[in-house]
Amino acid sequence: MDDPQQPAVTAAFAPPPPLWKHFTRENRNKLEEIKKEASKGTNGEPVRDKKWSPAELRELEVPAELRCLVPPEIPTGEYSVFGELQTRSTTLPSLKEQGIDQLYPEPATTQDKDTAQPTSNLNHAYYLLKISKSLLLNFLEFVGALSVSPEQFESKVNDLRNLFINAHHLLNLYRPHQARESLIMMMEEQLQRSKDEIEQMDKVKAEIESALEQMQAHAGEIDPISTSAEKAPPAKKDTQQGLEDARQVWDILDKEI
Structure with missing residues (x-):
């Protein structure tokens, strides 16, 4: 049963x-x-x-x-x-509005001259460190209370719960900052990729121009006006040289693109 x-x-x-x-x-x-x-x-x-x-x-x-x-x-x-x-508002409600004891002061906001948005000057890292130390101390007190009088565990559990909620709320206050920094990092990576592509295209352009100059210099060595048999180069040699020049250009393109 x-x-x-x-x-x-x-x-x-x-x-x-x-x-x-x-x-x-x-x-x-x-x-x-x-x-x-x-x-x-x-x-x-x-x-x-x-x-x-x-x-x-x-x-x-x-x-x-x-x-x-x-x-x-x-x-x-x-x-x-x-x-x-749930509410559609993206504003994070304070702990006091939710009826929870807030263990850190209210962040004083100042007006940012560049963005015209209120910015917080609360030292989040300092209070997160204090809450972390309080969590360790309260946990030791909780274990000690369980070993002496287990029936008095509820008060320490509530203290631990309140500390965790405060730490979680402090971390959530960082969300707008995290979103801005993530967007900045993505834009910087995109800008760097664009710069790398431009540098690569400039490199390919320089190599192709160098190859074309060599081809032009080789073509200048041939006298197009002379029709005598002893001055005119063999047609087979000209064809092979043209193929070599074209192959050189294609090799540059295949290597870089």
């Missing part, structure tokens, strides 16, 4: 919503037929390659099983994700 006191095993992640079962090929074909019927013009012929906007799709009269295939409206204000309320 199963132990009634044993806690039930729960999934680590929430199951997918049941609406995924409606995304079948048959339902998609039905929706395409409805779109074709709705896009017919005055002559009764459907408009080819019509681009349907989400708002236009929501205005169509479709069965309940096809309603899940229509993009929903963009949420305004708060919305629920796995039972938790």
